[in-house]
Amino acid sequence: MAKTAELHRHHDTSHTPESILRVSKKLDIKPFKNMGLEEIRKMVQAPKGVNFNQWYEYLKKVRLAYVSPQAVAELTRDVILDAAQENIDLLELRVSLLSTVDAVLVHQKGRNFWEVAKEAMERIINVIEETRNVMPTDLLMSISCANKNLPQVDDYAKLILDYAPHVMGIDLTKEQENPPSKYKAAIERMRGTIKFLTIHCMETEKPERGWDALTLNPDRLGHGIRAIEDSKLIEALRDRKIPLEICPLSNITTGIATPQNHPFKKLDEAGLILTINADGLNDGTTLEDNFNFIKRTFGYSSEEMNKFRKNAWKYAFRNRS
């Protein structure tokens, strides 16, 4: 079997209830410390049938455990070790530093935002270095396109550049509020040093977001499933060989798609380069669950499934540099 690369996994959506419990006990994190495992599971895992906004509320509950940069690092170490347990050979891990720092500052009032950001960044980099022999992790820095983060983008880009040797790529997230092109200047400044770019788009928004994303010359697109609504865009993605990071079970969990209407097979038949990813584990699933879901739902053979595994390995950023 080909080697397995996970190209689309966020740290904050990948904390398992087991990890939250362990770290909460170790670092005395309230309220989780006094809760049982199943109670935590109920609190942080969205049940089936929620919509995207409801799902996001569960993610915010996970971030309650981010009481300090140390807690962020401990939890992130578990995300890496959990991925290694899944027999993943290479993890590209996305870190949303701004929302992480926002969560920490609720508990560490009065501290300077960028000081906390630096400390969290350095601790995460250390964790990646310490686990390097267990499984290699490449760091992607996520930039949220939310309105509330707009004033911070320039300073954030500067911070990312300060740590450039440790950063494999940039990721734009939260497509709902602003189009990727709004971040063109910041992205171009960073890409002189940090080569790779992936953009969350067409998960919830229409194909216009895809066209807009293409103006930034991304190396891959996160999700991209609504590209199926625009045959010209499909053609452009195929011609430019831009792979899609499909996260099927995440799409089901967030209510974006159902097993019956997920466009995975149509995108494959249209000749696009597809990879299969988990997005996060806080719905209780693993990367293999995503592979099994695609195989079972669309009737692919094991050999056909191997194509998607090979795509992820080939289009992992470190293998393209």
Ligand SMILES: [Zn+2]
């Ligand atoms: Zn994502």
